[in-house]
Amino acid sequence: MNLVGLGLVGFSAFLLLILSLIKRKSPPKLRNIPALTRLYRAVGLSVEDGTRLLIGLGSASLLTQYGGAPLAGLRLLRHLTERTSLSDRPPIAASGEPSLALLSQDTLEAGYQGAGAGEFYQPTTGRLTGMTPFSSMAGMIPIMHDENVSATVLVGHFGVEAALLAEAAERQNAFLIGSSDALSAQAALFASAQETLIGEELFAASTYLEAGASNSTSLTVQDVLRWIIILALLIGSGLKLFGII
Amino acid sequence: MRIVAFVLAVLTGLIVLVGYFIPALAPVESLLLNWAIILTGMAALVGVLNLILVHGTKITQREKGTVYSAILLVCLFATLVFGIALGPDHPAMLSLVNAIIVPVEASLMALLAVTLLYASIRLLRRRANLMSILFIATALLMLAGTATLPFGEIGLLNNFLRPWIQHVLALGGARGILIGVALGTLTTGLRVLSGVDRPYGGK
Numbered sequence: 001m002n003l004v005g006l007g008l009v010g011f012s013a014f015l016l017l018i019l020s021l022i023k024r025k026s027p028p029k030l031r032n033i034p035a036l037t038r039l040y041r042a043v044g045l046s047v048e049d050g051t052r053l054l055i056g057l058g059s060a061s062l063l064t065q066y067g068g069a070p071l072a073g074l075r076l077l078r079h080l081t082e083r084t085s086l087s088d089r090p091p092i093a094a095s096g097e098p099s100l101a102l103l104s105q106d107t108l109e110a111g112y113q114g115a116g117a118g119e120f121y122q123p124t125t126g127r128l129t130g131m132t133p134f135s136s137m138a139g140m141i142p143i144m145h146d147e148n149v150s151a152t153v154l155v156g157h158f159g160v161e162a163a164l165l166a167e168a169a170e171r172q173n174a175f176l177i178g179s180s181d182a183l184s185a186q187a188a189l190f191a192s193a194q195e196t197l198i199g200e201e202l203f204a205a206s207t208y209l210e211a212g213a214s215n216s217t218s219l220t221v222q223d224v225l226r227w228i229i230i231l232a233l234l235i236g237s238g239l240k241l242f243g244i245i
Numbered sequence: 246m247r248i249v250a251f252v253l254a255v256l257t258g259l260i261v262l263v264g265y266f267i268p269a270l271a272p273v274e275s276l277l278l279n280w281a282i283i284l285t286g287m288a289a290l291v292g293v294l295n296l297i298l299v300h301g302t303k304i305t306q307r308e309k310g311t312v313y314s315a316i317l318l319v320c321l322f323a324t325l326v327f328g329i330a331l332g333p334d335h336p337a338m339l340s341l342v343n344a345i346i347v348p349v350e351a352s353l354m355a356l357l358a359v360t361l362l363y364a365s366i367r368l369l370r371r372r373a374n375l376m377s378i379l380f381i382a383t384a385l386l387m388l389a390g391t392a393t394l395p396f397g398e399i400g401l402l403n404n405f406l407r408p409w410i411q412h413v414l415a416l417g418g419a420r421g422i423l424i425g426v427a428l429g430t431l432t433t434g435l436r437v438l439s440g441v442d443r444p445y446g447g448k
Contacts, residue, residue, distance in 0.1 A: 075444070
């Protein structure tokens with residue numbers, strides 16, 4: 001069983017490599033996700049308005065099984081920082097886990113350097129707002145109220161507590177796009193946030209902001225693997241139906 | 246320096262990944278994970294220093310919410326002093342957690358129930374489409390099927406509709422979403438392992 005898992009990881013890595021080489025020069029084709037189009041617009045507006053962007057990365061540790069969503073959040077943070085680094089008010093990254101807070105500071109700095117504005121980076125913009133999911137969310141609400149935030153992006157591992165921030169954004173007339181790898185949070189955000197990313201859309205967010213070949217390749221790999229799983233499920237159901245397994 | 250960080254990160258990631266699948270490498274994997282846990286502990290200290298810096302700046306520059314920042318810093322230092330003096334397992338320290346942090350988080354959870362109810366009512370005004378209608382209709386059906394009703398159970402709802410929605414539609418959909426999340430996590434991990442994404446080491 002362990003070797004099957006290793007094989008799946010190896011096969012995915014092989015696909016990623018091959019597809020990167022094949023798709024190196026072809027322009028990426030992405031389906032329309034309205035939530036990300038609105039995010040793109042909100043980021044532009046925040047720079048023009050001189051208002052702030054708040055990016056929540058959740059409270060999952062990178063050492064746990066929930067580490068994938070925060071990593072996708074850091075990737076999006078990097079792109080958003082590059083786009084908004086020259087704004088009057090720099091973006092703030094809020095985390096509910098210490099190592100994630102450190103990485104967010106590093107990512108913010110990299111984003112500023114990538115935009116050629118390294119001297120504008122402020123270490124206090126990468127914050128640890130709490131050590132538990134609820135305290136972290138409670139720590140983000142005052143930032144939204146006091147620091148002129150016009151758009152909030154939640155990308156990471158959140159629970160239902162994300163709805164509290166969505167409610168605060170609604171009162172503030174601020175835009176909020178929410179995503180989480182937890183099903184409960186996705187349901188809560190669907191009801192309370194202006195826009196929600198469901199399931200794997202969380203991992204596609206940065207690709208839509210910076211559609212490079214390497215970014216779109218990982219989406220293609222996900223599609224290929226998804227089709228393989230669908231086929232395996234269908235074949236398995238068929239075999240079970242006919243009493244072969 | 247960045248190259249060293251990159252090589253170290255990729256090597257460590259590969260060892261931990263392979264150690265998960267091949268038992269012979271498990272001791273090395275365990276050692277590396279223990280180092281990571283120690284580093285996370287240090288990161289907590291850095292995070293607290295960052296918190297002090299953020300709120301200290303707010304107080305010195307008399308920004309909005311200065312009073313709350315002051316209360317936060319006073320409580321932080323008081324907890325630190327008592328924690329060092331008495332130890333984290335002292336009954337006074339434990340009661341501090343049980344009497345303040347646990348009730349506050351429970352209150353937030355209670356507030357969440359009201360928030361979600363209000364958000365569901367507002368959903369149709371914000372996004373009046375088929376998905377919103379389905380969402381609310383399903384939530385109402387599940388509530389009616391779960392709650393104790395004054396006139397007793399509704400047979401069709403309790404015995405057929407609710408279990409069917411729960412075990413067929415919801416479970417199937419949830420599995421689909423989780424497979425999507427798992428595949429996203431897999432490719433994100435591979436991107437970090439191959440160095441395409443580097444959430445470390447600056448530019």
